[in-house]
Amino acid sequence: MIYDEPRFLPGGDKFIEMELGDEMSFDCNFLVHSVAALIRQAKIKGIVELVPELSTIMISYDGDQISFADVVREVGALRRSIGSLEDQELDSRLIYFPVLYVDPWTRACYDDYCAKIAKKEWDPELLVRVNNLANLQQLIRVHSGCEYWVAALGFWPGLASHMPLDPRCVLTAPKYNPPRTWTPKQAIGVGGGLCAIYPDQTPGGYQIFARTPAPIWEPTQTLPAFKQSLALFRPGDRVRFVPVDREEYDYVERKVTEGTYQHVVSDFQKFSIKRYHAWLATIDPKERF
Amino acid sequence: MISVIKPGLETSVQDWPGRIGYWEQGFPPSGPFDSWSFRLANVLVGNQPGEAGLECQFMGPTLRFERAAIIAVTGAEMNPTLDGAPLELWASHVVKAGQILALGPARKGARSYIAVAGGIDVPPVLGSRSTFHMAGIGGIEGHAIKAGQTLPVGESKSVPGRRVKPAARPTIGESRVWQIEAVRGPNDDWVDEAAHQRFVSVDWKLQARSNRTGYRLDGPEWTFTPRATNKRPEHGEHPSNVLDHGYPVGTVNLCGQTPIILVVDAPSTGGFINPYTVPSAAFWKLAQAKPNDIFKFNLVTVDQAHELRRAIDRLCTPASLE
């Protein structure tokens, strides 16, 4: 549910968690980003940083410049100033990622986990079973069948939580228990109802079943997509996965290594909430691609 | 310029307050863990408190100064020597070109800080020189220093022979028991009253698997309120699971039954609850604690946490020198 009145919870002396609701939904997340944008715009003295998440905003503040009570009062007023979000239209980039599904690298990682940590069902097969899909082919179709909303950034530089915008493409999965100690860089995984691209060779808990040759962050800022920022994603972005074969994967990887790969980005559209809701009403969520 | 002869266990370039403004993109603040000792080291050599210096963890480095410098060492006791002669902590010293500064294992405390007049002059990344080794950014090539590397030093005019008044220094006790302040929240309503009682009454032991990312604690089982046990399915099955949300730095993050204090290099978001948060004023204690040390938590209010922080801030100035 989305709360009428947000909750403000202390996180020590430097942080306040603003809880706007307790559900994972596009609407709640969109409210989060709308409030975050308002807070940034308001340039309230003493508010240092924000981490907007699925249904919460973590606010970092400087207690010498603003008190806890004043943050609550000012940010609370901003939340109340937001009426219906239905008429909102926002600039929203759409970024396409070439993806090799059921790739050898996530398989090798899985084998390593089974050998060293614990035996488990192979991730793609687990996803097929848990989501009642016919086969791996359908897993690919469903996963690549919709746009994903960049719901939150964080946890790791460049990492984003992607939420499927099409209810027909929702995949759920339990997380690894215990977590993996390593994950192939740019592996794609699903955990809970979210999807993520691993920006680097990090530990992880999502079920992994695909890999993209296109990086999502680059500290050297060589590729054109990273000229402005080390990290690719911004809130409000959308992502679409395009299945490719091994040959194409290798080709893109070569371009990345050469420093000439150009991410495929459409940055000329406005995302309309009203249209999205209208479109959702035409969708049969039980249908699968 | 300083040459690294031995790097120590994990010595990194840090600045204070670290990398601020990129948290949303997943970059933690990093910076010195015990910022009290770190800032005083800078103040001793005439730097701004935030200038880049070295954080030495558990075992310090051996460094050769290629040109004369003024330095100070603070924090944990690692028996620093200059060309073999013991070097006093909490004071500023002249180092001549060619002299060798050597730090050993930490005898008391865990993290020692070396400040050099002029600061370590590596290029800032996203506004900070702090090393965030997991992402390979900041510091020297993004990682802890390695033998054979050289550390550039900025220009400065400074004077030696200053000392931090004993009253202005953090005191590292002998007991290996730490009284750590904690503020309730943000998710204190997810654990039940019994758990709250337990949290402040039992001893929590710092596990060896702890680092600048997180401090794992051993202790009793946790118990939960209905909010944690009856919730929407997207939060996850376990009572400690919650919809992914932002993590305050210092928060006591409950992963299943394991509390992990998320510290300077911690992830910014995740899907576990945070019933308590260690305020910034207690970070120096975390930094100086060693594995198997005991933590006892004292609850403070947000206002008290602010007061404690201000008290330390007031000490990190030239007024604390003599």
Place this chain on the structure above:
Amino acid sequence: MIEVLKPGLETTVQDYPGRKGCFGYGFAPSGPIDHWSFRLANLLVGNPVSAAGLECQFIGPTLRFGRDAVIALTGADMGATLDGTALPLWQSLTVYTGQTLVLGAARLGARGYIAIDGGIDTEPFLGSRATYSMAGVGGLDGGALKAGQHLPLGAPRRIAGRRVRAAARPSIATDRQWTIEVVPGPNDDWIDETGQRRFLESEWKLSARSNRVGFRLEGPEWSFADKAIHKAPEHGSNPSNTIDHGYPIGAINLCGQTPIILVNDTLTLGGFINPYTVISAAFWKLGQSRPNEIYRFKAVTVREAQALRREIDALCGEASLEPT
């Protein structure tokens, strides 16, 4: 119900004005080419002018009636007989169950129209029963009639004994010469003065390779204005090439040196210029002309074209009928 015994050369179900408002889907309007004769046929049997009837091209069909009906034949003279008895054109006639209507080859004109009271009741597609053969939609199974098919009919009206006053009928001349009105444009400025004069002063022969999509014309060479020769390369290299644009119905589309009049089943877009457009009031002449007949074109203004159309529209009303 009507049973198709012989389909004729290319007999299709059409309605007026055809499939309108569907350019965005890629559909031409279809409908009867000689909509004057078509509408009068409907009026004779008491139908609204928009009811679906048959367009018979060059050779008409043989049909057996499964119910009593009132029919009317208009347009080209195809020597119609009912159970062997010759039938007059432009008149409503009663046909009884089991009788057979036979149309032969067109003796004068090219397209005969058959209206039946109640109209042909096939399934409409995008709001029209007009057949569009290329896409296989409308009419009966999307194509011209075939032997053995059955045409469903609407409720009978049984209004017989009327005819169209002679003055209200289109009159098909026997000299095989036609004057076709055109409005210059949209791309008349691509043709030079000489070419424009030549177009209006020359005789143009209707090619045998003409159908409901386009009427090809044979005549002199075209010459072009500067605009057609010096243009951005994306227009194409031939002077008649332009960047793809939409085609008005009736446009005289210049493909290289061949003008093609785009008629009811045309493609709705393409990359050739349209220097002139045949007006809707002249479409009945297109519909009734036969290969090798001669066209002369007469330029009129938009206003004049609209006035001519209103004259025909005015004739397509009850006032044009009289009792037999």
Place this chain on the structure above:
Amino acid sequence: MIFAEPIIAPGGDRFVVVYFGDDAAIELNFLALGLKAALAEAGLKGVVDTNPCYNSLVIEYDPDALDYDDLLRELRALAAALGPVDTLELSSRLAYLPAMYLDPWTKEAIEDYCKRVKPREFDPAFVARLNGLSDVKQLVRVHSGTEHWVISVCSLPGLPLLRPLDPRCLLTSPKYDPPRLWTPPNAICTGGMSTSIHTLRVPGGYNLIGRTPVPMWQATQALPIFKDSVVLLRAADRVKFVPIDLEEYHDIEARVNEGTYAFNVTNYQRFSVGAYRA
């Protein structure tokens, strides 16, 4: 070039054509589509239909309901009210179309042409060579690497005329001469600077590069997507081709035939011309 004032020319007594410029700059199509939308919005009585193309808009009107001079005046006013092209925002759906490039069916059509009409280079290789691409693989990459803009749906039922929105993905090629005798339905082909998807088995002049298993229109309206419209695409929609293999092609084709195929079309965004040009 964008004309300072659009040229409006008559097309007989029931049509006018509005030309926004004299080249194929995509902005001219945005203007044509902007005018089309503005006309629909204005609800002008007597406008029967509109048909946009690269730089023009054909308007069919009923002269009994709408006077010619009034129409011209309205069109000029509406065109002027469009303002600078950068301010336009157009409703634009995005359709993901599975595409099997270098498929066996278009190959067969090309081979048949070579045998019966005259030999020619294999179309994809021909297009790749003309556009300086290293190989057909690169052609596939370039062609599927951009969203394509639907300039118009025209000529044949449901047939979209497409051009790439990413100018780096523009492919140009001459058309067949003489034209091909037949084209497999749902063939994806390029000619001039456009791509189209043939909807019927008809002759054609564009170069064949692939085939989609999904129909662009369906008279029976059996598939759910066609419930409200017999045609899949509209002008101002966008198409992104997603390369698939033969197995996936057959799988999708089977679901199309069963009537269970779910089209992948999103309709929650507006196309911002200003953002595109920036």
